[in-house]
Amino acid sequence: MLSAFTFLIFVVFLVNSFVFGDKYVEKEKIQIELQTLINNGAGLRAIKFHYDNRASTKRDIIFALKQDKELYYPYTVTLSDILEELRTQQFKQGKPDVDSLQKLDQIIDEYSASNPYDKLEAGQRDLFENIRVKLGDEYSNVASDINKLTDELSNKNKLVNEYLSDSQTSLVVSIVSAFIAVILSLVQMWQSRRGRVARDFKGKHESVQRQEYVIRNKDGTRIRRVVYPDGRVRERVTDNDGVSRVSEYRT
Known part of the structure; x- marks a missing residue:
């Protein structure tokens, strides 16, 4: 049983570290904080500073069991995605506040102009930044096509990440199933051995007494x-x- 307990600890550590090790950001919390900054007239610099220092929540086994994943962003969520969702929510909640919507649109436009490839992954962003630098003044001639391309790549990235997430879930199920099978086998072996020892002891005890x-x-x-x-x-x-x-x- 000691070996089974040791194996249990090892499997829990392995799953918790490599399967449930992702970081998340509480969706409602960061949305409220960013919306408050925008309503108070904060500029893009302050908003980016708050985003860069966002609080994270590590997804361990307890988090996976108790929390709804839909209530969280992945920690790698881009600022542009959060801002766009804030804008969409204003329309979903009814007629949006004109002043608040104008401030939000101004921040989105300013951020899109300075970070046009924010939706892409780090390596992809570097490649597109190099293209923009090399084209110089001629970049404006292909800017709309580049933006369409970045949107297409962003959608592809999301599909790939979703597929990887499903694969990770399958891996978790496989690990848990294997773990349960091993534990059940160890329990059956232990019970069988205990019953055999008890019978042997009983027979020897009776033969002596x-x-x-x-x-x-x-x-x-x-x-x-x-x-x-x-x-x-x-x-x-x-x-x-x-x-x-x-x-x-x-x-």
């Missing part, structure tokens, strides 16, 4: 008497004709 006698009378009858530790006496009397009678009593 009980007393057995065989008495042969002159008339040819034979009495086999067994005295058990609990005081029971069992007698089998066999006469000359081979007929046996069994009786049991307590001393």
